[in-house]
Every structure is written in structure tokens, then in C-alpha cells.
Amino acid sequence: MNHLCNMTSPTSLPLLSPVRSNLLSRVNGSGDNAAIEARKVNFSVTTRQGGTLPILTNCSLAIPSGQLWMLLGPNGCGKSTLLKILAGLLTPTNGKVFVKRPKNYVFQNPDHQVVMPTVGADVAFGLGNSGFSSKEVRSKVLKALEAVGMSDYMQRPIQTLSGGQKQRVAIAGALAEACKVLLLDELTTFLDESDQIGVIKAVKNCLDKSEDVTALWVTHRLEELEYADGAIYMEDGRVIKHGDPIRIMGLIRAKQSSYSNRINSS
Numbered sequence: 001m002n003h004l005c006n007m008t009s010p011t012s013l014p015l016l017s018p019v020r021s022n023l024l025s026r027v028n029g030s031g032d033n034a035a036i037e038a039r040k041v042n043f044s045v046t047t048r049q050g051g052t053l054p055i056l057t058n059c060s061l062a063i064p065s066g067q068l069w070m071l072l073g074p075n076g077c078g079k080s081t082l083l084k085i086l087a088g089l090l091t092p093t094n095g096k097v098f099v100k101r102p103k104n105y106v107f108q109n110p111d112h113q114v115v116m117p118t119v120g121a122d123v124a125f126g127l128g129n130s131g132f133s134s135k136e137v138r139s140k141v142l143k144a145l146e147a148v149g150m151s152d153y154m155q156r157p158i159q160t161l162s163g164g165q166k167q168r169v170a171i172a173g174a175l176a177e178a179c180k181v182l183l184l185d186e187l188t189t190f191l192d193e194s195d196q197i198g199v200i201k202a203v204k205n206c207l208d209k210s211e212d213v214t215a216l217w218v219t220h221r222l223e224e225l226e227y228a229d230g231a232i233y234m235e236d237g238r239v240i241k242h243g244d245p246i247r248i249m250g251l252i253r254a255k256q257s258s259y260s261n262r263i264n265s266s
């Protein structure tokens with residue numbers, strides 16, 4: 001489907017072999033069932049002057065199947081770049097990446113997600129050439145809309161939806177295609193508070209209903225950590241900490257308070 005970035009075909013990314021993948025899982029403590037792994041990923045760009053500008057340095061992470069993880073860090077620390085590498089939209093300069101398939105990258109702006117005139121048609125869009133009967137397509141669409149709490153919206157024109165509802169329709173489209181990994185880039189940036197919580201709850205609900213779906217959510221909002229099974233904190237192109245969301249929240253709060261103390265005392 002083109003309203004989400006659906007990646008079912010192989011990319012040029014170097015993938016971890018199952019043996020190496022399991023090894024990495026043990027190293028990072030995620031068990032043998034990681035759905036998303038990166039090892040020592042580096043990414044740099046060439047400047048206009050012909051120099052090399054590092055964006056990501058030695059980023060490693062492992063996210064177990066069936067969990068919702070959040071990726072946090074200050075503006076410009078490399079969160080979106082890392083997510084795009086996991087999605088296969090960017091190729092790392094070096095390092096290894098493994099992400100279960102099918103995987104879907106959901107864009108930040110809700111208006112970039114949805115292309116069809118009605119909710120039902122939009123969710124069904126990616127099943128167009130799948131060979132399913134129309135009854136099967138309808139059943140998959142309904143199930144996916146139920147997972148995001150929008151089963152009553154099947155016939156609704158897309159332009160009548162709020163931003164958060166559009167995000168949920170986009171996520172339903174991914175689920176209808178049996179997506180295993182959702183890569184969600186700051187979905188709540190454009191949304192008001194009730195829409196934000198609606199989208200997070202929809203993602204959480206999808207994961208609760210299917211142990212087979214894993215989500216990585218880029219965010220700036222500390223309060224969203226409450227819904228996470230795990231978190232990754234980045235600074236300056238590096239993964240600084242990776243694991244328990246409460247500990248990551250503590251780390252970020254400590255950094256924020258030391259920053260405001262420095263500002264107040266200068």
C-alpha cells in the first residue's frame with residue numbers, strides 16, 4: 001500500500017543471520033525472540049564541502065516480539081534517522097539490522113497516511129492484489145478496525161476524521177496486511193491530547209490482541225512512556241540507555257533537572 005510505507009520485499013540492508021540474531025538477543029537481554037535488532041549501526045552523510053558528517057554512531061538495540069517500545073532523545077539526536085534505517089528507507093553506512101516482516105513505517109503527519117475516500121476502502125487498499133475474496137477482505141478490514149477501536153467507521157469519509165483517527169486508520173491498514181512490525185514516527189506531534197492517547201491505546205490494543213505485532217514509537221513526550229514495555233534513550237547520534245521505561249524516565253528527568261539547575265544558576 002502506498003499510504004504507509006509497506007516493506008514486504010527484501011531491501012539491500014545486510015540482515016543478521018538467525019544465529020547472529022539470537023546471539024545479539026542474548027547480548028542485549030531480549031531473549032531469542034527479538035523482532036527488531038540493530039548492531040553497531042553507523043550512518044553518516046557527505047557535506048557540501050565533501051566532508052563526512054556522522055549522524056548515528058554505533059547504535060545497538062534489540063526489541064522483543066509483541067512489545068511496544070519508545071525511542072526518545074533531544075531534538076536532532078538521530079531518532080528519525082534510526083527509525084528510517086530500521087524501516088529500510090535509509091541504508092546504514094555500516095552495521096547490521098534485522099526487522100521482522102512485513103513491516104510498516106507510519107508517517108508523522110496524519111494527512112500523509114490515508115489516500116482512499118472512505119475508511120473501509122483505505123484499510124482495504126493494501127489487500128488489493130492479495131488474491132483474497134471480497135468477503136475475506138471485508139473480514140480482515142473489520143478485524144483491523146476493531147483492533148484500533150474504529151469498527152463503526154467503516155463507511156466514514158476520510159476527510160471527516162480527526163488527525164488521531166487518521167493515524168488509527170493507517171495503523172489498521174498495516175494490521176490488515178498482517179504486519180509484524182510497526183515503526184511509528186512521532187505520531188502524536190500533530191494531535192491534541194485526546195487523539196494522542198487514542199492512538200497510543202490503539203497501538204497497545206493491537207499488541208495485546210496479537211502477540212505477533214511489535215511496535216517502536218518515536219516520541220518527545222515523557223508521559224507516553226507509561227504505555228511502553230521498554231524504551232531507548234539517544235543523545236548525539238548514540239544509544240545511551242536501552243531497557244526499562246521507568247529507569248529511562250528517571251534518567252531523562254534527572255537530565256532535565258540538572259539542565260534547569262545549570263540555567264538557573266548561570
Ligand SMILES: Nc1ncnc2c1ncn2[C@@H]1O[C@H](COP(=O)(O)OP(=O)(O)OP(=O)(O)O)[C@@H](O)[C@H]1O
Pocket residue numbers: 045053055073074075076077078079080081082
Ligand atoms: N541528509 C542529511 N544531511 C545532513 N544532516 C542530516 C541529514 N539527515 C539528518 N541530518 C541531521 O542529523 C541529525 C539527526 O536528525 P533526525 O531527524 O534523525 O533527529 P531526530 O532525533 O529525529 O530529531 P527531532 O526530534 O527534531 O525530529 C540532525 O542534526 C539532522 O539535521
